[in-house]
Structure formats: structure tokens, C-alpha cells
Amino acid sequence: MRTLYTEDQIAQRIDEMAKEIARDLPADFLMAPVLTGAFVFAADLLRALYRHNSDPYVDFIQLSSYGGSRSSSGVVTLLKDFSIDLTGKTVLLVDDVLDTGRSLHFGKGMILDRGAVEVKTCVFVKKQTGHAEDISCDYIGFDAKADDFLIGYGMDDDGRKRGVPLLGAG
Template sequence: MRTLFTEDEIAQRIDAMAAEMARDLPKDFLLAPVLTGAFIFAADLLRALYRHGADPHVDFVQLSSYGGARASSGVVTLLKDFSVDIKGRTVLLVDDVLDTGRSLHFGKGMIEDRGAKDVKLCVFVKKLTGHAEDLKCDYIGFEAQADDFLVGYGMDDDGRKRGLPLLGSAN
């Protein structure tokens, strides 16, 4: 495994992102992490936001297009829906990686269809690939190469390596 970003680099970048979000977003926004890959990033981001004066509401959505495989199936499945009403709210959809863009496109469309006031997109890592969906992410932590299979910091290889405190490439 090759280390792409260390624990310290990740902490510094998340703090900078949180400072920007705390300035940009309304105080009552909804932080909406996409399970399962984004849970560690979202937890650290939430704490950093609090240090910068933001205290968002939190609710989770779970989407899947991988199903344990190393490549997207191309079909996004809603596994866990929101448990709060998002109508009229600003929602920050937080995901681990922008690869094909299908999950974020699906999630953003779902949130817009439910009457959110505004939807902002945040990803921990943007892969430098040709994305299947044309998306503009408002907040991007890092970039990785198209052929990097990302593990650590919440991202897994068939359920393993999520707990690594760094971001690595397993290939």
C-alpha cells in the first residue's frame, strides 16, 4: 500500500475546509454524510466545524453503487433514507470520494426533489477520472489519480482497512 496523505495532512486540510464552510454556510445547515465511507471524514469535519463556530444538524443517508466490488456497478441504490425533513434547508452532502459521480448526482437530485433550499457538495477525495455525471463539488479535500484504489480514513477494500488513520492506495 502506498500512502497518499498522512494523518497530519488530513487534519490540516479538514480544518481549512471547516473554516471555509463556517464562513460560507448558514448556521442552521444540515450536514448529511453518505454512509458508509464518509463517516470518519464527517466526524472529523463536524468537530472542526464546531471549533470554527458552526454547529450543524446531522443526519445520514446511505447510498451504494459498489456492493463490495472495486468498480461501480453503475446503479445507485438508496439503503438508508434521511430521518429528518429537509424541505427548506441548506444541506451539505458529504461523501468520501468523487469517482463516477453517480452517487453524488443521485443524492443531490433526491435532496433537491425534496425541496431543500440549497444543496452543497463536499468530498474528501476527488479522483481525476472522467466522471459519468457532471458535478461541481463545492468543497474538495484532496485529489487522487484515476487508478488509485483508495483505502483508509473510512474507505475500504471489501470492508477492511477503513480504520487506517491515513489515505492510501491499495494498488
Template sequence: MADKPDIRVLFDEDTIAQRVQEVAEEIAADKPHNLLVVAILKGSFMFAADLARALHKSNIAPEMEFLHLSSYGKGTVSSGEVKVLRDIESNVEGRDVILVDDILESGRTLLFAQNMIASRGAKSVRVAALLDKPKNRIAEIKSDYIGFDCPDKFVVGYGMDMGHAWRQLPFIGYVPQEGDE
């Protein structure tokens, strides 16, 4: 394994846990009908798991699905082309669907997923993004539920990776680049 870079904490475990519960309460307040939570893999897996448990605490019992999309590969910059690596199996017709993703940045991947699910007859398709990073937004999409506003840094941890490393970190951090404080 490569040497661990100097990873600085942006959001610690307790802060994340508190915010995830608040997002679940926001979702519950919207009273979703026959809710299907679709985790966009791979980066959202920790957020999606914690959100599902938090929804349970808020008396919401969603079904869970997983949609594996890719636009990065092993790089740190999106290729711009979204590929479906694994589709969902559930029928979404007439259901409220929440797409759960780790980070809303360019928006291409989430817009692709939102359009795909909507075209299958979902009653609604909302987005819950752990991190919102609007500076590099290209697609016309916004998150309905936001965990945190994210500074313009490459983040790792809590499911997010750098070249497939550091997903396991229990916090969200960043590797300082030239010009970072």
C-alpha cells in the first residue's frame, strides 16, 4: 500500500453523524410515498447506509437499491462520459425515489441518473448529496437534500476515494494541494 498522504479533516465523524440524522429528518418531513433510496456507487455507500439507519429512526422504511455509475475510473477528474456498470432491479413506476450520492460536483452523473429513473415513471426523483460543490457545476441539477457545502478541494474518506484508496476513513478529509492552507 502506498504511503498515506497528509489528509486533513474537513468533517469529523460526529459532525457527519449529526448531519446525516438531520437530512433523514428533512426527508421524513416531506412524507415520501413508497420510498426507494438508490445509492449511487461506489462513493455513496457509507452515506447511504448511515442515511438508511437514520431514516429508520425517523420512522421511514425505504427500500434500498444500488446504481453503479462511473465517470472517473482511476483518475481524479471526470471523463465526462457516464457509464452504467450496474442498474437497479426495482420497478420505480409511481414511487418517490431519492438518489443518494457522495458529492454533487459537475452534476453530469446525477443528472444522468435522475433522467434515467424519471423516464421509468417515478413519481418524483430527488437528490440527497452528502457534499455540494457547485463551483464546477456543468449540468442543470441541484440537490434537494444537502449534507454539507464542500470547498473546492479533492475530498476523500467516508466512502470517497483517490485512485480507489482512502474510502475507509471515518471522516471526510482532503489532501492539501499547492495553495491550500
């Protein structure tokens, strides 16, 4: 595994992102991490937001387009839905990686369909790929090459290596 970003680089960038988000979003926004890959990033981002005087509501959704494979199937499946009503809310959709854009596109559309007034998107890492969906991201932590298979910091290789405390490429 090749190290792309160290623990220190990650902590510094997440703090910078939290400062931007806390400045930009209303105090009562909903942070919506996408399970499973974004849970480590979301936990650190939530703590950093708190240090910047922001304490969002949190609710999770689970989307899948990989299904244990190293490449997207092209179909996004909703595995776990929101637990709360999204009507009138500003939502920060948090994902681990922007690759094809299908998951973010699907999630953002679903959130708007449920009555949210605004959806901002936040990803830990954006791969330099052509996106299948027309999606831009409001907050981006890091960039990675199109052919990098990302491991660590919540991202897995068939369910393993999520706990690696840095971002690597396999």
C-alpha cells in the first residue's frame, strides 16, 4: 500500500473543512454521512465542527454501488433510509469518495425530493475520473488519481483495512 495522505495531513485538512462548513451552513443543519465508507471521516469531521462551534444533527443513510467489487456496478441501491423528516432542512451529505458521482447524485436527489431546502455535498477524497453523473462537490478534502484503489480511513478492500489511520492506495 502506498501512502497518499498521512494522519497529520488528514487532521489538518478536516479542521480546515470544518471551519469552512461551520461558517457557511446554518446552525441547525443536518449532517448525513453515507455508510459505510464515510463513517470514519464523518466522526472526525463532526468533532472538528464542534470545535468550530457547530453542532449539527446527524442521521445516516447507506448507499451501495460497489457491492464488494473494486469498481462501481453503475446502479445505486438504498440500503438504509433516513430516520427523520428532511422537510425544510439544510443537509450536508458526507461521503468518502467521489468517483463516478452516482451515489452523491442519487443521495442529493433523494434528499431534495424529501423536502430539504438545500443540500451541500462533502467528500473526503475526489478521484480524478470522469463522472458518470453531473455532480459538483461543495467541500473536498483531497484528490486521488483515477486508477488509485483507495484503502484506509474508512475505505475498505472487501470489508478489511477500514481502520488504517491514513489514506493509502493499493
